[in-house]
Amino acid sequence: MSYRIVGKKTPYVDAVDKVTGRAKYTDDLRLHHPLRVKIVRSPYANARIVGIDLSAARAVEGVVDFVVGADFRHTFGVLPISKDEPAMAKERVRYVGEPVVAIIAESERAAVQASRLVRVNYEVLKPHLDPQKSLNESTDLIHPELGKKNNLHKSVNQSFGDVVAGLRSADVVVEHQFEFESVTHAFTEPHATQVEWEGENLTVYSATQVPHYLHRALAEVLELPMHRLRVVKPHLGGGFGGKSDPFPHEMIAVKAALKTGRNIRLAFEREEVFYSHHGRHPTKISMKLGVSRDAGIQALDGYMLIDGGAYGSFGVVTTYYNGVLLQGPYNVPNINFHCDRVYTNKPMCGAMRGHGGVNPRFASEVLFDEACVRLKIDPCEMRLKHFHQPNSKTINEFRITSVGIHHGLRNAMAASGWSQKYQKLPFGKGIGVACGFFISGSALPIHWNEMPQSTVRLGIDYDGGVSLYSGASDIGQGSNTMLAQMAAEVLGLPMTMIKVLAADTRHCPIDYGSYSSRVTFMAGNAARNAAIRMRRQLLEAACQLLECEAPIPTPPGEPENFFRQGGRPPDYGALYLGANPNYEDGYLFVDEKIVAPDGREVKYLDAVRKALDFQGALQSKGGYVSPKMGGSFKGAGAGLSPSYSYTAFISEVTVDPATGFVKVDRVTCAHDYGQALNPLAVEGQLQGSIHMGLGQALMEGMRYDDGAVQNASLLEYKIPSPFEMPEVVIVPGSGDECEGPFGAKEVGEGALAPFIPSVANAIYDAVGVRLYSVPLTPDKVLEALRQHAGGAHAP
Amino acid sequence: MLLENTCVWRPQSLAELRARLKQSSTGTIQFLAGGTDLVPALKRQGRVPELLVALSQIRELAGVKMSPTKDRLLIGPLTKLAQLSREPLIQQHFAVLGQVAGLVASPQIRNQATVGGNIMVDNRCKYYNQSEVDRHSHGGCFKAGGAVCHLIPNATRTSAPVCRARFVSDLAPVLILAHCELVIEGPQGERRIALKDLYHNEGLYGARLNAGEILTRLEIPLPLVGKIRYEKLRIRQAIDFPSLGVALSVRDEGGSEVLDVCLTGVDTRPVSLTFRPSQFATRDDFWQNVAQVSKKSVVPLKQDFFPPQYKREMIAVLLKRLWEGN
């Protein structure tokens, strides 16, 4: 089937607003006469709050009121199993930057002035900064209220097959320790929240990836019924996972509105974004890989210690993802992993692009490369033999549907000239490969329920314009464009006729928001399903106008097999039409017309108006429900996804042996995203993933000093400039995912992880040294070269 | 981050400024040129002088000219860095200066920052160029008005604070090698000093003029003595300050080459060194000497992206590149 809109380069629906400056981000909104809020933060990593003296601050002209920890009764956390975070510190602070007092004032100037006059008396305690030591601490606990016996937040240990036997049977066993600095999202728009009164109700405008989670958390922490709160996400200046939790400042803003009865405006300074963090965990990994010449990876044994910082955030999920995402892209018959997440007195870590899978991916891909070198096998050829096969199951019972990586890696090899270059380039030039694997959304929700994971509602009124309501957040990835494409394609309309209204809890059905690469797959399917139901209504109206019988829909029938549930005819009798149903029925919806099989036509608008007769409003809804899958062991749900993406990277680097500088010259990328719905967005996501991965690979890292972030600025936290960016060559590497909307799956996150080890492996090819500590900074490269040379010359 | 409020005055000419400076002044005055260095510092420290004198209108302090005798380049301190890169006189007589100016920070900043601001840029340290929370967290350091240095314990010299905030100007080392002189006007009239003598060996006020003084001109004697080159180390090829900058001028001394070197980014001030490779039996001996001298002459600390030891080592590497890559 050929498409008019899907698969075509489609400008983002909000692009014109963004290039003209009209697009309103949260802090661009101008509410009626708002009060301003300034947060006073803890300068100590671990301290007891002995007293707070607000008298001098209160005397500043323009100061209206304060919010303090005592104003809140409940703690919160994005995961219902890990609600350990207070909206504001009460008797103790646990990281530098934790909110302690918020000043509400008539002007920003008054708020800032008062903030300097707040006197907090602290009893400073010894901070726990090293995760290993914190893990061993048994008396001085960061969260004594949780009743645990140490500072361990979460521990996951999963074992499949027989790792010992696997290692024994391997031709070569490679192992090493790895270390990773924390990296942070560093989106360009700092967090911001505004609160507006409307009668008895409050509208919370916030820079959030998940309005629904924020809605829940606000209702709980502020003890308000959900219907009195409305959460709206205006345009959002980047998230990457860093705006997916509910945040203290959002609770503070609403509390300030409740205390004063006034509208509230709160925006972060850049440094507050760094204190807030929620980025990738600092990680220590000890991993062992057993590899056989013919059978590939025989066993993987890994221990990961991840430094969670002061609170839970998404950490339980991160702890699982550190292990479960190692189940691909290769068959690993014997696998054991153990991951500990430890509390420390640092800003908390959480979900960041490639959530939990990035650092273990580096370890496993570097070790795999090392094994191939020792076995004298081409690392691309080795990988090609052992990728997952389509329609298969992994040892931990992940259901693998489409796998497009085989020809993807072959394409990347051809485009990069791999076989002419690998181990053949002059000293200082190198080429390296690494592959990856990621989820297209989680098959299980965070809050246990039977709701569809995404629901989309469509409405058409007299003017014929289609209103599409979705709870998904466009955070810059282009999800509103994708949703509009779904409706435009199915209904045969131009993109301009689809008006997307998203991320507004009053008007939009529930959606779990924009994280874990779920939106295209789940909300996309929901939008497509809603459009198919709408199409059915319009088809019936058109048939009335044509005075013929509407075709009787084919009943869907059973899924072909466990692996192939999509592509069936829609089930109009059920709430859920299925995944990616095939809606062909002989009628064509194209160019604002409905064309019957006999060639007769009905204008779209005539069909709409006919359908409105006796109804007055045309509505439809569509949902997405993940198929039931997975094992029954403890933790079997972690990492379950209706579909997985695969990535292959071949990176080419130049290493300067005198300075240790690494320049990534070119990167060839094959990502199995299924079918591209919008090549503009797909390429943009891959290029962006490479850029973010480049930062982590070569320069980014949160630098702490006594628990304080020392590089809390975009000058000292190093995001690569255009000059560091490599040439990016994207080659086809996709299968057709029958359950994804029009065949699509994940593209936003999976590509980040394998890029980093592809650079490390290329450095090895260039200069013969392996680096196990990320970022791979020039001083580390130089030190490794020196040790290598020393070793070579040693008697 | 709000800038604290204070008085701002924009004199329209040097004469107007001179007249004002002659008055017995009450309160503190600070000059604001491009603002790219000063404005963030003022925002972060949360206090401002009683009067900010914005110099942008004093047109006679901007621009590049040839001296009437045609043997000196005259650079106005308010010349923007972007302007310096484009200036034909600079391209013709001192091209490397234009190139170095073109590598400072970012294109926007080069449209704002001035030559005077660059050579008098405030010394930087990770404990000083920080948010209020961070400064509070560690306790204010000497430079932030506190009583400690977080890099060196007991950092006092006969009870005076010792601050090791590092010097980061890109232009200064190149200008120093070109024997740049400054013309400074003050209450006592005009004085001249060599640029290299402007700097003090401490990080608090690396290059502060006396009260009431104003830098009116940079003068560079022509032709330049040797061929000057510059290379800098930074992790990103944009935005970043130099972690290390090496300027080299090679001149002839009785038939053998002499290397005049000036370093930035690794100490509290520009560090000038001279090497005579001909005094060494082999090149290896010479480079060993360079490494030793570098080690003795500069004290880089853990203040920016690169570890101190690495920065120190890179001095010889960049120098070698500049010298041998000619």
Next chain:
Amino acid sequence: MDKESTDKEMIVTLQVNGLTVRRFVPATMTLVEYLREELGLTGTKKGCDVGDCGCCTVLADGDPVLSCLALAVDFQGREITTIEGLAKGQELHPVQRAFVDEGGLQCGYCTPAMVLNAVALLNHQANPSAQEIKECISGTICRCTGYTKIEESIALAADRQRGQK
């Protein structure tokens, strides 16, 4: 003494997008605050407020500058162009059009700055090299795109302006 030096509040008169605007403001008000809070020109973004991110870029007499590092009063007498001043009625500036068509944006927060950087470049260099394009955006951080499509958009705008596409 000049009157300006004794008042902490003053009338600041600016030329913004071809109009003369006048506001009574604190003397140290930065240009970004003046644009966003006094004029409501929120297309100029505040990403860091200390000159590191480039999101607050505006044009002053055609040159890109960081409005968070400048006092509004210091821009009296200069012509300021913000992102709101580029389009002619409903017709986008060719650089804006190219960013839309080529997908030279994602979250859009750095977009006004990127577009203005590009407009300034193309005004004095009709046929920029790849290096010049990188250079012109190198003072503005984009966290979404990896800059690739931004560079392609600028190249497309240059081609179109020269009538090649």
